[in-house]
Amino acid sequence: MMKRLPDLSDRPLLRIGEVAHFFSVSPKIVYEWYNSGMLKGIKHKGAIKISRASVIDFITKNDVRRDKRS
Numbered sequence: 001m002m003k004r005l006p007d008l009s010d011r012p013l014l015r016i017g018e019v020a021h022f023f024s025v026s027p028k029i030v031y032e033w034y035n036s037g038m039l040k041g042i043k044h045k046g047a048i049k050i051s052r053a054s055v056i057d058f059i060t061k062n063d064v065r066r067d068k069r070s
Contacts, residue, residue, distance in 0.1 A: 041054065
C-alpha cells in the first residue's frame, strides 16, 4: 500500500506542476530532478509525468521535510 500524503494526488503519475507545488519549488527544479534521475517518470506525447512512487521514494531517501517551520 502506498503512503498517504494529504497534499499529493493518489494518481500513479503526476504532472510536473503538481510535483513542483507539492515541494514548493519551481517546475524548472522538478525538471532538473527528473533529468538527473532523482525523480522517475515517463515521457508521453511530449509531456513528462512523474511517478508518485518516485516522489515518495525521493522524500524517504532525502529526508525531505515540506514544512520547515515545524
